Amino acid sequence: MSHLPPPPDPERRAFLARLARAAGGLALAGSAGALLARSPGWGGATTARGVVRAFDFAQAGAGRRLGIGRGSDRAASLDRALGAIGGLGAFVGSGEVVVLKVNAGFSTAPELGATTHPDLVTALARRCLEAGAREVRVVDNPVSDPLACFQVSGIAAAAEGVGARVVLPSPEAFSLLTVAGGRLIRDWPVLTAPLEGATRLISVCPLKHHYLAGATMTLKNLYGLLGGSRGVFHQDVHGTVAELARLVRPTLTVLDATWAMVRNGPTGGSLSDLEERGAVAVGSDPVAVDAWGAGLLGLEPADLPYLVRAVVAGAGSTDWRTLAVESWGRG
Secondary structure, three states: OOOOOOOOOHHHHHHHHHHHHHOOOOOOOOOOOOOOOOOOOOOOEEEOOOOEEOEEOOOOOOOOOEEEEEOOOHHHHHHHHHHHOOOHHHOOOOOOEEEEEOOOOOOOOHHHOOOOOHHHHHHHHHHHHHOOOOEEEEEOOOOOOHHHHHHHOOHHHHHHHOOOEEEOOOHHHEEEEEEOOOOOOOOEEEEOHHHOOOOEEEEEEEEEEEOOOEEEOOOHHHHHHEOOOHHHHHHHHHHHHHHHHHHEEOOEEEEEEEEEEOOOOOOOOOHHHEEEOOEEEEEOOHHHHHHHHHHHOOOOHHHOHHHHHHHHOOOOOOOHHHOEEEEOOOO
């Protein structure tokens, strides 16, 4: 992440110039890893040079698990949910490099529910380090100024307070990728540098209404790995989320429904947009986690085409009830 790439040859220089243009001219602080490092395979994608790429961070042999922790305190609910699936130690071990893919998309206070809550970042990063992780990276490519988004949301202070590291995007941190068999994400900049060298990926985000997609949860959270003018993908938001589900397979997904944004999502802006649901879900099947979350918004999986398409893509199952183990508490 901190090393410099070799001096570019003419062909590579042209490629980098093309990438910088596609990335929207971002001039942001942060670390930039090797541009075309290899990643383990699942789903599949290719770079502009035709190298197969994919990002499979699933824990081998872990199976499909879903824990639901109930209560008003996010950290306590997280611990209950993790306990229901065997504890974080079943997924994160000694020496791991863990990426927390948060939602830091907006420069808004955490109380408004538009971003991953800092209490959850603190608790999850701490649990990873206690499980033996040697590094925890906190990552997103926000819609507006990244530094402001991480600071105002409280995520930066939460991460740094427990020894995790916030990695801000920079132009060199993106690779041009094409999802194998996809029709939407083609030669598009994807934030890959923070994933290089990582061994575990956890997608952690709030449960929110979304004016276009219907709901934004752990699968939609992967949108934050896209660079460039990614708003163009809103023309087929469901297809894009399904392609991302094929490209990236997290180790775990964490959905915060302590307070859900039930209207005016994904940005909200008022406490009146939130309603208490009092739960945090943790699972190894992101489709199942999101299907559970959809129900808290009064939706069925069939109401969210990207969930149906993700099932077809082999990313998981919407039948969360056969997996769920609930743990209740007062706090």
